[in-house]
Amino acid sequence: MATKQAPTRQAITLKGSTNLVTEFFKYAANTILFQRGVYPSDDFHMVKKYGQTVLVTQDLALENYLDRILSQVNKWLLTGSVTQLVLAIISKDSRVTLERWVFDVNLVEPPADSTTPSAPKPESEIQAEIRYILKQIVSTVTFLPIIDEPTVFNILAYTHESADVPADEWVDTDPLAIEASKSQQVKLRSFSTDVHRIEAMVAYRYEG
Amino acid sequence: MAELERDPQHGSAKRQQRVQAFTNNMQHASLERQLLASQAAKAELDIKLREKELQIERLERDKRWLYQRETEERETREKEGAEREEERRQSDAEIRSLRASLSALRDTHVELQEAHSTLSRTHSQEVSSAKTRLVTLEHQTRTLEDELADYRRLADERGDALREAQQRAEDLEIAVQSSRREEADSASWPMIRDELHRQAEYMRTLENTNARQAAELARLKEKHASIEVLREEKLTLERRLAGMEEMRGRVVGLEAQLDAARREREEWVKKGNVGPRASDTSISVTQTLSALRLEHARLLEEHGATVAHLRSREAELVGAEQRTSGLQDHASTLETETRALKDKVAAREHRAELAEREIGFLQALLASYTAEEGTKDDSGGVDEVLAQRVHQLESASAELKAANVVLQNALERAEEENMLGGARRTRPELLEELERERDAAEASRLELEEARNAAQSHLDNIETLEQTLFELRGKIGTGSHVPPGIRVLSLRDNPAQQWTDLRQEAMDRLKHENEALIKRLKQLGDAGARVDTTEGESNADGSHAPREDLVPRESWEVLDREKKELEELVKQKEKRLLRLQQVFASKSAEFREAIASILGLKLAFYPNGQVRVTSIYDLEAAFVFQPAGKSAEGGVEGARMQLVAQSEGGPQDLPQMMRYWVEEEQCIPGFLASVTLECYDKSKREEAL
Numbered sequence: 001m002a003t004k005q006a007p008t009r010q011a012i013t014l015k016g017s018t019n020l021v022t023e024f025f026k027y028a029a030n031t032i033l034f035q036r037g038v039y040p041s042d043d044f045h046m047v048k049k050y051g052q053t054v055l056v057t058q059d060l061a062l063e064n065y066l067d068r069i070l071s072q073v074n075k076w077l078l079t080g081s082v083t084q085l086v087l088a089i090i091s092k093d094s095r096v097t098l099e100r101w102v103f104d105v106n107l108v109e110p111p112a113d114s115t116t117p118s119a120p121k122p123e124s125e126i127q128a129e130i131r132y133i134l135k136q137i138v139s140t141v142t143f144l145p146i147i148d149e150p151t152v153f154n155i156l157a158y159t160h161e162s163a164d165v166p167a168d169e170w171v172d173t174d175p176l177a178i179e180a181s182k183s184q185q186v187k188l189r190s191f192s193t194d195v196h197r198i199e200a201m202v203a204y205r206y207e208g
Numbered sequence: 209m210a211e212l213e214r215d216p217q218h219g220s221a222k223r224q225q226r227v228q229a230f231t232n233n234m235q236h237a238s239l240e241r242q243l244l245a246s247q248a249a250k251a252e253l254d255i256k257l258r259e260k261e262l263q264i265e266r267l268e269r270d271k272r273w274l275y276q277r278e279t280e281e282r283e284t285r286e287k288e289g290a291e292r293e294e295e296r297r298q299s300d301a302e303i304r305s306l307r308a309s310l311s312a313l314r315d316t317h318v319e320l321q322e323a324h325s326t327l328s329r330t331h332s333q334e335v336s337s338a339k340t341r342l343v344t345l346e347h348q349t350r351t352l353e354d355e356l357a358d359y360r361r362l363a364d365e366r367g368d369a370l371r372e373a374q375q376r377a378e379d380l381e382i383a384v385q386s387s388r389r390e391e392a393d394s395a396s397w398p399m400i401r402d403e404l405h406r407q408a409e410y411m412r413t414l415e416n417t418n419a420r421q422a423a424e425l426a427r428l429k430e431k432h433a434s435i436e437v438l439r440e441e442k443l444t445l446e447r448r449l450a451g452m453e454e455m456r457g458r459v460v461g462l463e464a465q466l467d468a469a470r471r472e473r474e475e476w477v478k479k480g481n482v483g484p485r486a487s488d489t490s491i492s493v494t495q496t497l498s499a500l501r502l503e504h505a506r507l508l509e510e511h512g513a514t515v516a517h518l519r520s521r522e523a524e525l526v527g528a529e530q531r532t533s534g535l536q537d538h539a540s541t542l543e544t545e546t547r548a549l550k551d552k553v554a555a556r557e558h559r560a561e562l563a564e565r566e567i568g569f570l571q572a573l574l575a576s577y578t579a580e581e582g583t584k585d586d587s588g589g590v591d592e593v594l595a596q597r598v599h600q601l602e603s604a605s606a607e608l609k610a611a612n613v614v615l616q617n618a619l620e621r622a623e624e625e626n627m628l629g630g631a632r633r634t635r636p637e638l639l640e641e642l643e644r645e646r647d648a649a650e651a652s653r654l655e656l657e658e659a660r661n662a663a664q665s666h667l668d669n670i671e672t673l674e675q676t677l678f679e680l681r682g683k684i685g686t687g688s689h690v691p692p693g694i695r696v697l698s699l700r701d702n703p704a705q706q707w708t709d710l711r712q713e714a715m716d717r718l719k720h721e722n723e724a725l726i727k728r729l730k731q732l733g734d735a736g737a738r739v740d741t742t743e744g745e746s747n748a749d750g751s752h753a754p755r756e757d758l759v760p761r762e763s764w765e766v767l768d769r770e771k772k773e774l775e776e777l778v779k780q781k782e783k784r785l786l787r788l789q790q791v792f793a794s795k796s797a798e799f800r801e802a803i804a805s806i807l808g809l810k811l812a813f814y815p816n817g818q819v820r821v822t823s824i825y826d827l828e829a830a831f832v833f834q835p836a837g838k839s840a841e842g843g844v845e846g847a848r849m850q851l852v853a854q855s856e857g858g859p860q861d862l863p864q865m866m867r868y869w870v871e872e873e874q875c876i877p878g879f880l881a882s883v884t885l886e887c888y889d890k891s892k893r894e895e896a897l
Contacts, residue, residue: 069699083694090704102685154704157697173698177687185685203685
């Protein structure tokens with residue numbers, strides 16, 4: 001009986017965790033786009049989320065774009081075939097990558113020896129972790145170089161070779177690298193559910 | 209003239225005649241020629257006809273001949289046809305019969321095939337069964353051969369035995385013959401035999417007793433040895449016991465001393481109680497008391513020590529007893545062993561006895577023979593030989609027996625060794641095993657060392673790998689490294705792509721425009737002469753018909769698109785404006801209605817800024833106000849109204865009110881309110897009427 005029950009619980013957890021992670025990506029992307037001024041701040045409106053106000057875009061095209069990405073990312077997360085998501089901010093004029101916001105997606109290995117599963121992480125704790133990350137994203141403005149040129153952004157998904165990719169929508173692309181000699185990296189906080197562990201990092205171009 | 213006239217007619221007739229005659233002649237000649245020719249032709253034809261007839265005749269002949277031939281041939285053919293028919297029929301019949309036979313043969317073939325298959329099947333089965341049988345038979349033969357070999361060996365052995373037995377039988381026969389001869393010779397034989405019997409009996413009994421006594425002796429010796437051991441044990445224990453006794457005695461003495469001391473002390477105490485005054489003696493008493501106490505303490509100590517000693521001794525005693533019991537057990541086991549050994553010895557001795565008896569018997573026999581021999585010298589030669597032979601045989605048998613004994617001893621020793629347990633036998637094996645284990649341990653130790661080294665190296669490796677992993681993570685972060693087996697994907701329709709597409713499009717457009725302009729410039733350069741007229745107007749609007757091609761199509765398109773976009777924008781703006789106007793109109797209507805219903809006044813705004821106010825209770829009471837000029841008012845308030853006109857109607861005391869409110873108080877709201885009140889009263893009065 002116990003063996004039968006365990007997988008279903010696992011499945012539910014996986015799905016729930018996937019949804020949580022996907023939602024986090026949505027708000028994180030919105031926060032970055034707002035904070036880094038990729039879109040005009042008039043386009044954003046405030047939404048209560050994770051016990052704080054988060055700015056979310058009202059631009060229909062952008063919303064649509066994010067939704068399409070996130071629905072695919074959700075599928076990939078369920079199959080465990082996505083390892084990294086990158087939001088790259090690119091200069092419009094020079095087409096140079098200015099910032100790369102990297103979110104590592106790791107599957108949390110369940111401890112092999114314990115037969116009884118450890119107590120599930122309370123959602124409030126996860127939300128607190130997410131809140132900390134979002135706050136940290138906001139606070140990165142203090143040290144990131146000021147962007148005074150028009151920018152666009154792109155979202156890259158690092159997937160396994162074997163991943164199921166809808167070929168008409170997704171294409172292999174350049175990783176939009178920042179030159180190693182001109183890059184700085186700052187590791188941000190991470191958060192984890194019972195299934196996933198998301199580690200955030202920002203790499204930016206700095207010509208000091 | 210007539211002649212002439214006639215003449216011409218005549219001449220012409222004559223001429224005609226002549227011509228006719230000539231022509232007749234000519235015709236005649238020609239006809240004759242024709243006739244001749246036709247005659248010749250007729251002759252020729254006749255000849256030909258004859259020839260033909262001849263030919264015909266010949267042909268007729270030929271024909272007839274041929275007809276004959278044909279008839280002959282037909283006949284022969286008919287004959288042949290009949291023959292063919294016959295033959296055909298015959299062949300048909302033959303074919304039919306052959307077919308029948310073929311089908312029959314096929315049937316038989318099928319049957320035969322079936323039979324063949326069944327036969328082959330049975331054959332294969334038989335073959336397989338035969339093979340299996342063969343195998344079993346081989347096996348059997350092998351076993352039988354083995355058995356045969358065994359039997360052969362047995363038979364050989366038996367044969368050997370038989371031969372031996374025969375030999376022996378022959379020997380015995382010879383002996384018997386000789387003995388018979390001797391028996392026949394001697395009459396005192398039974399007597400000797402009896403005597404021999406008796407002696408043998410005696411010998412046997414003696415040996416029996418001897419064996420029994422020897423066994424007893426051995427047993428007793430064993431017992432004696434164990435008893436000796438026990439006795440020694442006992443002696444040591446007794447010695448200890450004596451020590452204990454001494455101790456006990458000492459203990460008793462000490463106790464007695466103790467009692468005495470106690471009594472003395474009590475006495476002392478009594479004495480002390482009786483005479484406290486004896487202070488002179490008290491010092492000595494206390495001294496003795498203390499001495500006695502010391503003694504007492506010492507004695508107590510001694511007592512404790514002795515008790516402890518006693519306990520230890522008792523424990524020793526118990527240990528000794530246990531040891532004795534163990535030794536007794538050992539002794540009993542030894543006794544059982546000795547008994548078993550004695551039994552064995554007895555059996556051996558019994559056998560030896562038997563053998564000796566036999567020997568004795570044989571010796572007696574021999575002696576008797578020799579005695580007989582001594583008495584009878586007549587058959588000396590042969591007997592001598594026989595005796596020698598017997599001697600030899602006896603010695604041989606004795607040797608064999610000795611060998612037998614040695615072998616038996618060896619066998620026993622081997623059995624004993626066997627009996628004493630596998631441990632002794634497997635000691636070498638154990639040693640070997642130990643060695644092997646040691647080797648294995650050494651090997652495993654080495655392996656462990658290696659594994660440890662490997663683990664160390666792995667740890668180092670892990671460290672370096674972690675370092676590289678860290679670096680690579682950084683590289684992945686900056687995007688300059690993509691891990692193997694990972695694809696980097698993005699949506700085809702992403703904002704960056706859209707931006708680049710847009711830029712590309714604009715670029716392309718500009719490029720096209722540029723190209724067209726360059727082309728145009730070249731054309732103009734080629735044209736040369738017209739440059740001055742067209743220069744500076746390339747960017748003018750394209751509506752000018754003769755200069756239509758001066759602006760390139762591409763730039764025109766761009767402009768057109770821009771124009772369209774702008775028009776679209778204008779349309780949108782207009783729409784918005786219209787919407788705003790509508791909203792404004794509705795709002796202002798609402799506002800006016802609200803003013804009318806709240807203040808009882810209708811407002812109408814004129815485009816020049818004037819406002820007409822009409823009371824809803826009296827439509828004839830209307831006033832027009834104009835915003836006062838800003839300069840006039842100074843800066844007190846933005847828009848003050850000024851009454852500029854009024855209608856004819858209105859309340860009767862309007863001029864009065866006007867004077868009071870407008871001119872004196874300068875309060876238009878108050879004026880309007882009073883006007884509203886008056887108008888209301890008036891309208892009410894009119895309604896009542």
